[in-house]
Amino acid sequence: xxxxxxxxxxxxxxxxxxxxxxxxxxxxxxxxxxxxxxxxxxxxxxxxxxxxxxxxxxxxxxxxxxxxxxxxxxxxxxxxxxxxxxxxxxxxxxxxxxxxxxxxxxxxxxxxxx
Numbered sequence: 135x136x137x138x139x140x141x142x143x144x145x146x147x148x149x150x151x152x153x154x155x156x157x158x159x160x161x162x163x164x165x166x167x168x169x170x171x172x173x174x175x176x177x178x179x180x181x182x183x184x185x186x187x188x189x190x191x192x193x194x195x196x197x198x199x200x201x202x203x204x205x206x207x208x209x210x211x212x213x214x215x216x217x218x219x220x221x222x223x224x225x226x227x228x229x230x231x232x233x234x235x236x237x238x239x240x241x242x243x244x245x246x247x248x
Contacts, residue, residue: 157188160240166223167209167233167243173201178208180247187230188247202226205233213238213246 159166170184175191182189194204206220213220215237225231235243 154240154244156186157183158240158243164236164238165240165243167235169231169233171201171205171229171231178204209233209235213243
């Protein structure tokens with residue numbers, strides 16, 4: 135007998151001392167978001183958290199920077215900023231990445247991501 139795996143997204147934990155989740159950090163001109171990327175997924179989506187990072191599934195393969203481009207485009211659209219405002223600042227070739235988003239504060243980003 136087959137059993138179905140739970141598809142319920144993991145709740146996003148909050149920082150101990152503040153309102154924002156642990157995966158986001160405020161910087162002077164915007165915010166930084168830690169993400170854990172799973173490439174070659176059936177669709178691009180945020181699925182919850184993975185450790186202290188936001189879990190993101192991407193359709194794009196991890197070849198020639200396509201996954202990084204797709205990740206930046208996805209967050210730019212989700213946050214309502216230009217693609218130039220989103221940049222991978224750490225983890226170019228890793229599943230664990232840090233994105234810098236210019237023009238959106240941490241609380242606003244959390245609200246827009248939902």
